[in-house]
Amino acid sequence: MTNEKLTTRDENFSDWYNEIIQKAEMADYAPVRGCMVIKPYGWALWENIQKALDKRFKETGHQNAAFPLFIPMSFLEKEKEHVEGFSPELAVVTHGGGQELEEPLVVRPTSETIIGHMYSKWIKSYRDLPVLINQWANVVRWEMRTRLFLRTLEFYWQEGHTAHATASEAEEETLRMLHVYEDFAVNEAAIPVICGMKSETEKFAGALHSYTIEAMMGDTKALQSGTSHNLGQNFAKAFDIQYLDEKNQLQYCWTTSWGLSTRFIGAIIMTHGDDQGLVLPPRLAPIQVVIVPIFHNVEEREAVLQYTQKVLTALADFRVKLDDRFEQTPGFKFNDWEMRGVPLRIEVGPRDVANDKLVIARRDVPGKEGKEIIEFGTLTQKVSALLVDIQQSLLKKATAFRDSHIFEAQTYEDLQQSVEKGWAFSYWCESKECEAKIKEDTKATTRCIPFDQDQKSGSCVVCGKETSTKAYFAKAY
Amino acid sequence: MTNEKLTTRDENFSDWYNEIIQKAEMADYAPVRGCMVIKPYGWALWENIQKALDKRFKETGHQNAAFPLFIPMSFLEKEKEHVEGFSPELAVVTHGGGQELEEPLVVRPTSETIIGHMYSKWIKSYRDLPVLINQWANVVRWEMRTRLFLRTLEFYWQEGHTAHATASEAEEETLRMLHVYEDFAVNEAAIPVICGMKSETEKFAGALHSYTIEAMMGDTKALQSGTSHNLGQNFAKAFDIQYLDEKNQLQYCWTTSWGLSTRFIGAIIMTHGDDQGLVLPPRLAPIQVVIVPIFHNVEEREAVLQYTQKVLTALADFRVKLDDRFEQTPGFKFNDWEMRGVPLRIEVGPRDVANDKLVIARRDVPGKEGKEIIEFGTLTQKVSALLVDIQQSLLKKATAFRDSHIFEAQTYEDLQQSVEKGWAFSYWCESKECEAKIKEDTKATTRCIPFDQDQKSGSCVVCGKETSTKAYFAKAY
Numbered sequence: 042m043t044n045e046k047l048t049t050r051d052e053n054f055s056d057w058y059n060e061i062i063q064k065a066e067m068a069d070y071a072p073v074r075g076c077m078v079i080k081p082y083g084w085a086l087w088e089n090i091q092k093a094l095d096k097r098f099k100e101t102g103h104q105n106a107a108f109p110l111f112i113p114m115s116f117l118e119k120e121k122e123h124v125e126g127f128s129p130e131l132a133v134v135t136h137g138g139g140q141e142l143e144e145p146l147v148v149r150p151t152s153e154t155i156i157g158h159m160y161s162k163w164i165k166s167y168r169d170l171p172v173l174i175n176q177w178a179n180v181v182r183w184e185m186r187t188r189l190f191l192r193t194l195e196f197y198w199q200e201g202h203t204a205h206a207t208a209s210e211a212e213e214e215t216l217r218m219l220h221v222y223e224d225f226a227v228n229e230a231a232i233p234v235i236c237g238m239k240s241e242t243e244k245f246a247g248a249l250h251s252y253t254i255e256a257m258m259g260d261t262k263a264l265q266s267g268t269s270h271n272l273g274q275n276f277a278k279a280f281d282i283q284y285l286d287e288k289n290q291l292q293y294c295w296t297t298s299w300g301l302s303t304r305f306i307g308a309i310i311m312t313h314g315d316d317q318g319l320v321l322p323p324r325l326a327p328i329q330v331v332i333v334p335i336f337h338n339v340e341e342r343e344a345v346l347q348y349t350q351k352v353l354t355a356l357a358d359f360r361v362k363l364d365d366r367f368e369q370t371p372g373f374k375f376n377d378w379e380m381r382g383v384p385l386r387i388e389v390g391p392r393d394v395a396n397d398k399l400v401i402a403r404r405d406v407p408g409k410e411g412k413e414i415i416e417f418g419t420l421t422q423k424v425s426a427l428l429v430d431i432q433q434s435l436l437k438k439a440t441a442f443r444d445s446h447i448f449e450a451q452t453y454e455d456l457q458q459s460v461e462k463g464w465a466f467s468y469w470c471e472s473k474e475c476e477a478k479i480k481e482d483t484k485a486t487t488r489c490i491p492f493d494q495d496q497k498s499g500s501c502v503v504c505g506k507e508t509s510t511k512a513y514f515a516k517a518y
Numbered sequence: 519m520t521n522e523k524l525t526t527r528d529e530n531f532s533d534w535y536n537e538i539i540q541k542a543e544m545a546d547y548a549p550v551r552g553c554m555v556i557k558p559y560g561w562a563l564w565e566n567i568q569k570a571l572d573k574r575f576k577e578t579g580h581q582n583a584a585f586p587l588f589i590p591m592s593f594l595e596k597e598k599e600h601v602e603g604f605s606p607e608l609a610v611v612t613h614g615g616g617q618e619l620e621e622p623l624v625v626r627p628t629s630e631t632i633i634g635h636m637y638s639k640w641i642k643s644y645r646d647l648p649v650l651i652n653q654w655a656n657v658v659r660w661e662m663r664t665r666l667f668l669r670t671l672e673f674y675w676q677e678g679h680t681a682h683a684t685a686s687e688a689e690e691e692t693l694r695m696l697h698v699y700e701d702f703a704v705n706e707a708a709i710p711v712i713c714g715m716k717s718e719t720e721k722f723a724g725a726l727h728s729y730t731i732e733a734m735m736g737d738t739k740a741l742q743s744g745t746s747h748n749l750g751q752n753f754a755k756a757f758d759i760q761y762l763d764e765k766n767q768l769q770y771c772w773t774t775s776w777g778l779s780t781r782f783i784g785a786i787i788m789t790h791g792d793d794q795g796l797v798l799p800p801r802l803a804p805i806q807v808v809i810v811p812i813f814h815n816v817e818e819r820e821a822v823l824q825y826t827q828k829v830l831t832a833l834a835d836f837r838v839k840l841d842d843r844f845e846q847t848p849g850f851k852f853n854d855w856e857m858r859g860v861p862l863r864i865e866v867g868p869r870d871v872a873n874d875k876l877v878i879a880r881r882d883v884p885g886k887e888g889k890e891i892i893e894f895g896t897l898t899q900k901v902s903a904l905l906v907d908i909q910q911s912l913l914k915k916a917t918a919f920r921d922s923h924i925f926e927a928q929t930y931e932d933l934q935q936s937v938e939k940g941w942a943f944s945y946w947c948e949s950k951e952c953e954a955k956i957k958e959d960t961k962a963t964t965r966c967i968p969f970d971q972d973q974k975s976g977s978c979v980v981c982g983k984e985t986s987t988k989a990y991f992a993k994a995y
Contacts (some may be wrong), residue, residue, distance in 0.1 A: 069636065071586040072593070073623060078636055081581035081651060088582065104558035105565065109548040110587075110625075110656055110672050111609075116549070129616055132588075134625065136610040137671075138660030146550060148587075148611065148625070159546065159555055168845070174558065179587055179656065183615035194614075195587050368645065 049316045054260040065319045065381045068189045075187035075194035085327035093229045097221045103173040108155050111146040116154040119279040126246020130182040148181040156202045157280030166285045167206050175201040190307035191518050198302035204294040211295035215271040218299040219252040222267035231322040231435035232256050232312050237489030249273030255488045257443040258311035261463045263488045263515040266308045269299035312439050319382025322435050323428040328362045331378045335371045335390035348394045355420050384431050405431050456502050460485035464515040470501035470508045488513040526793045531737040542796045542858045545666045552664035552671035562804035570706045574698045580650040585632050588623040593631040596756040603723020607659040625658040633679045634757030643762045644683050652678040667784035668995050675779035681771040688772035692748040695776040696729040699744035708799040708912035709733050709789050714966030726750030732965045734920040735788035738940045740965045740992040743785045746776035789916050796859025799912055800905040806837045808855045812848045812867035825871045832897050861908050882908050933979050937962035941992040944979035952980035965990040
């Protein structure tokens, strides 16, 4: 099935994306509209994402916990902007154990409210602060237009929720976690994200302000890939999260939240994938090296399979798969593993066995150029070096692609053209009106106001007002 | 807070259990009836349980995946016994995105139905078999009487779901996973479980038969700690899970499912805990060693804290916590970490620093007997050996306790007395009537029919009928 021709990205990027997910067996459609089944290969990728992030969370002092799936409807209503933002998207449990419930329960769309409630019980004194907790969880948002991984009714994510004594500590935490996401995206997923602040319109419902990592997909659309929110005292006031300070005065906490979801799998697919299928960054790939034995008869098979055992032993420190299926040809297997984006393929044929050699092929460099014959003795070292090189090459390629599709748009016409072929980077007066006009005319939204501003000033690309703020504008997923 | 006196097990086992969970900060009550918040210390224990199990699942060829939280109500109705068993316990979503749903969605109480539906799509040929998938998930059962960890509306578990070509392969898998649970319980949690088959009355709703690992708690009640079900072709027929065999004939698959949940945390608490609090098996303990510095003034403090850094370095391979809180006394800390069940405590005072020595105290041996002074040079080796010894001692102690509370009850009177002070092990004719009578008269249920039967025969403890089957009877959680 994976050997059927894949729609190319140029033909139809959206079909290409959907087909890859099916052919590489990442996920499938569930019988409930908008829900997905994440298949073992897709989940193994998510597990590697989890490990890479969880390590970083623990290194920065966070602990995991688990808060309930169900939230009383009344909790949502305690923070005005929050309920306005989320109420159109709620799934509601009205019956339990055969009885109608007195108060309907919401299936969590995010957990600020229920965690806020618990923090108000747990936090008494400045000595209890900061509280630094994360949870790995499923959440539900009743979306109307869904896409596998990118936007599904139920999705998987981590949500960090922290409480602090001061505004500056909360802001510090918000930025720290944004940079944890950036570090993860760049160094584990080889995705060159741009960090910045969300506009007032685009921020999280209930936040003081939101930061984001924005990535450019292969069709030049933007994907918000992780967000970190400074919630100020909004939730602390709504849920009475208070502490006694050193002078025995009651103070409201300052809280943050930050999340990254299975949507990030979509980002990996659309950043690195090519017309042969998935291309996975070695550091996250469930399988880093696949071994394909090649033989024409029973004697050859025996010799080759014996040799592959030697190869497996030499590569014990990597994530390796031996494809010893009998019913498939080597050609079929090559295509199959290319579709699944495995970074390195090792081919072992009778001649290789005789010469104590191997053929090694890079997924990211198609054809003969990416293939070489190596001595068995150099195998471990070679695989190690190639995986590092592939990781770097993917990042370099994605960065070059991104940079060649960002345009400094000076005029409104420039901007309109730019967002048809990439992202526009323009002066913007930060008014909602100018932002809304761009969205209406072009379907592009403000992606973020990056931290690196050149300190010069210029004219807002819409209204011409003098401003020192530049922002990215793009069509987005 | 943790230093307030704990109710003893003899005073009130149930209060003792609830207090430990609060004082050791394992979990808290959620604002929704019957739901729990698992706090960081409890969740860290669950993460260690997950790691130990997940490793075993992967070693036996299973892969993880993720299936949806929501199941169409009609799916539940496809397997008759299944819907009868679960329908009183369902949470139902009737509204999504502000609209009433055409078909209500059930929040999964277990996933046989939705996974069965997906397997019927995925499985075509004998070449696709076996399918060996597990998921780590939250599930919801609308229980009326709840207890933290033991029985909560929402709980966390893993559920394995496999499909096979033959009845014998399915039976083999069912038993394999039961023994994986047994191995985990005995060798990681130091809980000496008894393996066996559930009676017809006690089996999983929809199973051909169910196997269980049963543990004895500190009050001698039984706790079903993990189950493995041979589902026969029941779900395959209900969901059309069919494959073409080697002769191109369409056949129904044989399926299994097996699960272990956060209830197991309750088993750990109630197997090993004592009147000072939790006692955690070293292999699963989130903190294996706690270091408590002791000082009386600023100079001492500096010298002692410097020395603890040396200790931390020496113990880098263990899960170690330095308790450097300033506001608490050493005595408070000793009680606190005893409550939390940390296997080893290291005390470092000025005299120890001067002599290059340390005091090391075992959680499982109270008072002076469990305390010794050791040379710093022997620290790593000593800690390693003590953790192994504690692990073994806990298992030995729990086994002795269990064995001294199982009674071979020959007569009905014997049985009635036995289940007041432990478990009864008796001949039973396997009839539902005799089982029901025991339950009605004594509140004890059949826990399991163990694999180790002595092949002799005797009289059913209720009706006197000749039988070669012996079963365990006990009051249970």
